């Protein structure tokens with residue numbers, strides 16, 4: 034703090050918020066070609082509101098990246114991470130509700146000005162792509178049309194910016210490394226993993242017996258369900274075998290590293306232990322972010338379908354069909370959701386032995 038008391042300059046509301054610029058930035062294009070389309074203002078305002086919130090989300094995510102980059106993440110920093118990730122989720126909830134506002138525009142009213150927008154499209158929202166990239170969406174994960182859009186549909190400067198960003202560590206990677214560093218995985222005092230493997234094995238066999246004995250299923254249905262359980266069993270065994278794990282990772286069935294996956298599982302299982310509570314909140318927020326983003330994609334595609342039917346998009350994609358695929362494919366933190374497959378009821382979990390608890394406290398996170 035300065036020694037002398039600061040005497041701040043008086044501030045005027047409109048100057049502080051630069052409303053002259055902000056409120057002068059809604060310029061419909063329809064008057065260039067004929068009468069102004071009434072709903073074009075709504076269209077512009079809604080998009081601008083989105084971009085402002087994207088900006089705030091990126092501000093939060095950049096600060097979270099910064100905290101994760103440190104070698105050691107003390108609890109107070111972890112609190113900040115949780116707090117800011119939670120803020121991102123609350124903003125996403127708001128953005129999901131905003132779809133309703135744009136849906137008050139009818140498809141026919143949109144047609145009053147839609148032709149004037151070609152070839153612009155949400156595709157070219159650099160902040161949206163930046164959000165995807167900084168969360169951890171990989172280019173090779175994108176569907177082919179979107180991979181091409183990186184090269185073809187945005188300006189050189191924007192493309193260079195996003196390509197540089199793709200080289201930097203993303204949130205997924207930061208979290209993977211943070212989980213992999215956790216010190217509790219090989220503690221000799223605790224035979225958790227053996228016990229755990231037996232318990233999961235028993236659950237899977239139980240499920241198999243139910244399927245085998247279910248007379249309502251046709252032979253094909255039974256076979257398919259048994260095959261699905263066999264797949265789960267194979268994925269589960271891979272958690273404890275580096276080679277098998279590398280194989281399911283290569284197939285894209287899981288993205289987290291093996292160590293991170295084990296650490297996450299442990300955190301999920303023992304989240305009520307004070308040392309795991311904050312780490313659990315981090316993981317839970319990431320699941321929330323992934324869920325909210327997927328809900329946004331889904332609501333956007335529903336809105337697009339009612340607005341355009343099966344017309345192609347102004348950005349050149351197939352429109353609603355392309356967007357539906359991104360809803361399924363562009364997931365980042367699905368691994369954490371899939372952990373639920375391997376959870377056990379609390380009553381069958383062995384309590385953490387005292388020396389393990391102490392070691393965890395010393396190790397911190």
Ligand code: HEM
Pocket residue numbers: 079080083084135143153154155156157158161179333336337340341345346347348349350351352353355356359
């Ligand atoms: C009338 C309302 C809207 C329609 C009909 C519409 C339609 C579309 C279509 C067809 C696409 C696919 C790209 C293309 O070929 O054009 C698209 C992409 C996109 N739109 Fe919209 N959109 C609308 C409103 C919005 C709003 C309010 C936002 C908020 C920012 C938005 C953000 C995006 C984004 C980020 C993409 C790229 C998604 C991706 O590539 O995964 N859209 N939109």
Ligand SMILES: N[C@@H](CC(=O)c1ccccc1NC=O)C(=O)O
Pocket residue numbers: 080147150153154155156341345346347348
């Ligand atoms: N892609 C939309 C047009 C559209 O929604 C749009 C056009 C220009 C700027 C932003 C847009 N919003 C989201 O895609 C369409 O095909 O009708």
